[in-house]
Every structure is written in C-alpha cells, then in structure tokens.
Amino acid sequence: MKEFISEIDKITSQYERKQAALLPILHFVQEKRGIISSESEKEIADYLGIPVVHVHEVVSFYHLFRQKPQGKCHFSVCQTTSCALLGAEEIITHFQQRLGIKPGETTADGKFSLNVVECLGACEIAPMMQCNEEYKGLLNKKKIDELIDQNR
Ligand code: FES
Structure with a gap:
C-alpha cells in the first residue's frame, strides 16, 4: 500500500x-x-x-469485495427468497449453459464471470442480478442472452 x-x-x-x-x-x-x-x-x-x-x-x-480477478463483465445473480421464488435457479442454470462456467468461475477469455449472491436489496425487480455495478431486474432467458451478446 x-x-x-x-x-x-x-x-x-x-x-x-x-x-x-x-x-x-x-x-x-x-x-x-x-x-x-x-x-x-x-x-x-x-x-x-x-x-x-x-x-x-x-x-x-461482502460480495462486493473481490478476492480473485473477475471477468470484464461480472454477473452476480441473487438467489435469496424473492428471486428464488421467481426463477433465480433457472437464471443461474441458463448462465451456466451459455457461458460454460459455474458460479465462482471466469470464462477462459476473461470476458465473463458468474457469482451467486444473497439479497441485493432490489427484491421488487426479482429475479435480479448485478452486472458489474449496474442492477438488472425482471430477468428472463432472453434478457440474459441479450446481455451476453452485447458484451461478447
Ligand atoms: S431477494 Fe433478490 S434482491 Fe432481494
């Protein structure tokens, strides 16, 4: 320091x-x-x-602190109650299938990383996630595909 x-x-x-x-x-x-x-x-x-x-x-x-390098585009998907009830697991599975990584991992090209986190305080837009510093809500597979394609 x-x-x-x-x-x-x-x-x-x-x-x-x-x-x-x-x-x-x-x-x-x-x-x-x-x-x-x-x-x-x-x-x-x-x-x-x-x-x-x-x-x-x-x-x-605190999930905001990173202990290892993250991808250029870092997805933190909320898995707590409101998001879980509205499909967080399906969202996480879709990310895994699209990116070929599990939560806690980064793609080989360093472009994307995926994490699963607890409530981000935006339950009203569940299921939601943080994409770098920005909140993205009312997620579905189409929105995820668009986000991935925009950041490729
Ligand atoms: S439960 Fe997901 S933001 Fe609160």
Whole structure:
C-alpha cells in the first residue's frame, strides 16, 4: 500500500478511530488493484493494527469485495427468497449453459464471470442480478442472452 499511503491516511483521518475506516480502505484498495488479495489483507491489517483474520472475514462476507480477478463483465445473480421464488435457479442454470462456467468461475477469455449472491436489496425487480455495478431486474432467458451478446 506504500504507493498510495497518503490517500489511505486521508481516508483514516476522517474517522475518530482508524480501525473504523476498514470498509472505505477496502473499497479504495479494490479500486486501485482490482481485487483484495491476501497480501492486501495483510497490508491493511498491519496498517490498521488489527488481526488479518478480521480483514479477511469482512472481505469474504461482502460480495462486493473481490478476492480473485473477475471477468470484464461480472454477473452476480441473487438467489435469496424473492428471486428464488421467481426463477433465480433457472437464471443461474441458463448462465451456466451459455457461458460454460459455474458460479465462482471466469470464462477462459476473461470476458465473463458468474457469482451467486444473497439479497441485493432490489427484491421488487426479482429475479435480479448485478452486472458489474449496474442492477438488472425482471430477468428472463432472453434478457440474459441479450446481455451476453452485447458484451461478447
Ligand atoms: S431477494 Fe433478490 S434482491 Fe432481494
């Protein structure tokens, strides 16, 4: 983190206790490096003076933090109750068939990755997913095919 320590210092200066800046620091590091690697977790833990396991727990709890490189187009399909009741499983199966990957994997060309996540707080548009930073709802096979074709 040495390369951007002054920016990290600025983030922590906004908090009474620097440990409270963990989430914004994680977002910042991911923005700079693309992922939160185990090396980054260690650096952040050392900087904040907290156990590395605590940083890892936070990183692995929130699906927004990526621990390994993702495809250029990253699909996170919600599988929680509202989405499940309205066909999330069928959506996930269709993605798997179209992309030839399972949840947690990235296509060999690095274009697409697929993940299954818990409620994204947009149950009113179930079944839904996040496509990179954007929410896509009322999903069906046709919409998925269009999204894949647009991003090929
Ligand atoms: S259950 Fe899918 S967004 Fe809430």
